[in-house]
Amino acid sequence: MRSLDLTADKAAPFKDLGKFPEDIKADINAAYANGLIKGTTAETFKPKKAIPRAEMVTVLIPCMQPEERYRLQSKRNFI
Numbered sequence: 001m002r003s004l005d006l007t008a009d010k011a012a013p014f015k016d017l018g019k020f021p022e023d024i025k026a027d028i029n030a031a032y033a034n035g036l037i038k039g040t041t042a043e044t045f046k047p048k049k050a051i052p053r054a055e056m057v058t059v060l061i062p063c064m065q066p067e068e069r070y071r072l073q074s075k076r077n078f079i
Helices: 022-033 053-064
Strands: none
Touching: none
């Protein structure tokens, strides 16, 4: 999320982020706030779970076309 200049106004509702470093939590919060991730339930993220290709593509495509399809707030030029 750092490369897209995304931030979050508040923390995501995930209670299972535990002892992850604060910069990683900030990235997860920014991805959640900008609609890139949803979590496995309303309160869990399962950060150590493997991500299938289909889910990864669901996250990557909006990052490649932020102005066209999603409410990303980045001011950078892409491609």
